[in-house]
Amino acid sequence: MPPAASAPAAALLCGEVRTHLLPVHQALDIRTAAQFLGLRADERVLLSERPNLYARSPDTLTGVDCPLPTADGARTRAVGTVAARAALTEGRVLQSSAHVTLPAAGPDRRRPWGEYLVRPGVAEPVGKLPPDAVADGVLGGGRPGDLDLGAIADGLLTRLLRHPLIDHRPPLRSRPTRLRWAALPAAPDEEPSLEFTLAEDHLRTVRLRVPEGTPAAEVAGLCDDLALHDWLLTTVVRLFDGIRPDTPAVLAALRPAVDHLLHLWMPRARVTGDLAPLWDELETRPGFTRQWETLVRRIRDQLALHAIPSPHREAELTP
Structure with missing residues (x-):
């Protein structure tokens, strides 16, 4: 694969997080967590023991070529890749998440796949992106056939829950939660902001304004942290x-x-x-x-x- 190219400036960052009690009787230690989250042979699992035990898988990529969800019904297509990853906190709470960077504009025609693969986690619109309409569409859930970040996060979660280390003997009863987020760049004279909403019993939405140029992985980290504490x-x-x-x-x-x-x-x-x-x-x-x-x-x-x-x-x- 060719080396990754620099990502274009983001007009919209969005993602979805699943938070789930790991269904095991005994919490996984840090070494077992690394084994559990080893999704790729070519990259190591990120491990941390301070301030608590934390393990995060390398990113996996899913190719997408589909309409984007929009609140006003406009049809905007995007092509590229979605980044997904999983994390385990204290060997007990499992999170799977997917996120994507959407630039303000792309070419009027679809490029060859190789040109998208050099920008992992970026999906280019075909033409111009209506960022506010897409942000509203993402938070609202979209229509069948639209880009579905939750389905990608769910697929990763399902894959992990089939791991041989899972004994399906959790120490307490709980329910998973979903958190959808959309982040727009703040204007030069605008303060960053966060709006958190309990949309349903198990669904939360987060609308953010973040400093321009903030990497998608950092915003995803904030939303993972928020999802973890909301689940708790x-x-x-x-x-x-x-x-x-x-x-x-x-x-x-x-x-x-x-x-x-x-x-x-x-x-x-x-x-x-x-x-x-x-x-x-x-x-x-x-x-x-x-x-x-x-x-x-x-x-x-x-x-x-x-x-x-x-x-x-x-x-x-x-x-």
């Missing part, structure tokens, strides 16, 4: 659903959260400096860390209360 919040909130706090069942429901989830909360741990301030908007509204700390206190209070013998229980034990 969602999963712990659901642990309380349908459980009476004055029954022993609360212990069986909450102890796995202490063992496997509470130590994973580390917002911005791997977000680049230019994008890290965008987390401040999430801390103000909806208040991610404030809600998390409230949940943690609630869990610890429940465990502490159930560790204290109640007078009723002592009476039952007295002959």
